[in-house]
Amino acid sequence: MRIRSFQLSDANQVMELLQLALSEDCYEDTKRAFARQLSWDSELIMIAEVDDEVIGVLIGTIDQNMGCIYRLAVHPEYRRQGVGKNLIAGMExxxxxxxxxxxxxxxxxxxxxxxxxxxxxxxxASKFLEAFQKLGIAAVHSMS
Structure with missing residues (x-):
């Protein structure tokens, strides 16, 4: 497994993965956030791949000097194999x-x-934020 930054050539595979791995509502929210983050800073979109196949994606953002992990999606066949942990560690x-x-x-x-x-x-729980604006985390509060 290789963890790396998003490349434009990944776009189709990422969208297919998001649609496969997420619920319909989550997919709709995430594809808009993905497009916004892509236009702002594609270095904060991390990819996990095996044999040139995208098997995981993590979308992060930075807001007011604070790092935020927005969405993690892993292909169902690769879950519980460390893909998510490796993506999170890469984003950290x-x-x-x-x-x-x-x-x-x-x-x-x-x-x-x-x-x-x-x-x-x-x-x-103290490191979870409830966001009222997707990827523009202007109004947040800690979840308890």
Whole structure:
């Protein structure tokens, strides 16, 4: 498995993966957020691949000197094999390289399903944010 930054040639595979891995509502929200983040900073979109196939994607953003993990999607055949953990670790490194040390997970209804993964990586309830604006996290509060 290789973790790397998004490249424009990944776009079709990423969209197919998002549609396969996410619920319909989550997919609709995520494809808009993906397009916004792509126009802002594609370096904060991480890809996991095996044999040139995109098997995972993590969309992050930076808002007011705070790193936010917005969405994680892993191909169903590759779940519970460390793909999500490797993507999160890669994003953490990317944030640290940019001197961003406060990292939160956007705590919307779609991320609640994978909260145990985030918690296992040290993102307890105090590091989850409930976002009222997708990828423009202007109004947030800690989830308790």
């Amino acid at each position: 490194q990317r944030f640290q390289h940019r001197k961003i040390y406060r990292i939160f997970v956007v705590g919307d209804e779609h991320n609640k399903e994978i909260a145990p993964l985030y918690e296992a990586m040290g993102y307890g």
